[in-house]
Amino acid sequence: MSTSAEEAIARASTVASEAFITASGPGGQNVNKVATAVQLRLDVYALRLPELVFRRLKELAGSRMTSKGELLLTAQRHRTQEANREDARVRLAQLITEAFNLPEKRAKSRLNRVNKTQRLEGKKLRGTVKAGRGRVQFD
Numbered sequence: 001m002s003t004s005a006e007e008a009i010a011r012a013s014t015v016a017s018e019a020f021i022t023a024s025g026p027g028g029q030n031v032n033k034v035a036t037a038v039q040l041r042l043d044v045y046a047l048r049l050p051e052l053v054f055r056r057l058k059e060l061a062g063s064r065m066t067s068k069g070e071l072l073l074t075a076q077r078h079r080t081q082e083a084n085r086e087d088a089r090v091r092l093a094q095l096i097t098e099a100f101n102l103p104e105k106r107a108k109s110r111l112n113r114v115n116k117t118q119r120l121e122g123k124k125l126r127g128t129v130k131a132g133r134g135r136v137q138f139d
Contacts, residue, residue, distance in 0.1 A: 005100040008047050009093045016042040016092065018085065023076035030079075037076035040088040045069045049099075057099035071095075 023037035044057065044065070058065055064072050073095075075088035111119070 003047075003049060003053075005097045008049060008053075008096050008100070011047055012042055012092060012096060013089065015046045016040055016089075018088070020081055021074075025076070036079060036081050036084055037074060038081065038084040038088045040071075040073040040075070040092060042071040042073075042092065043069060044071050047096075052102055053099050056102060057096065060095060060099055 017040075019039045019041070020035040021037045021039050022032065022035050044054065049057065057071075061071055066072060071092070073088050073091055075084040075091065077087055078084050
């Protein structure tokens, strides 16, 4: 079963739950009275992501992923609930999209015999230069 990033984002927006909390930081009296910050919770297992994408999402999320597999995003950049809500959803979509961008496998470089001998000669030369950098002894 192959899932695309758009499908995963659509599923995430239906499964995610939001809670409004009081924001921290500057803002005067308003910040203490009004719950404008958004805390977005998403059960990642409910997305049914492919194994590689799930691992990459877990790696990208870092400490924002709980041990139960919940992704926890907090948005408090803006002064209104709606703006913070939109910000949290955009950040969630970016995170999921980035998880689907799997890094390409690195192709192993192949050296020919001449390049290999040149490289080894260069290493030997550097080794002799470094070996000569010891403490000077006066005999």
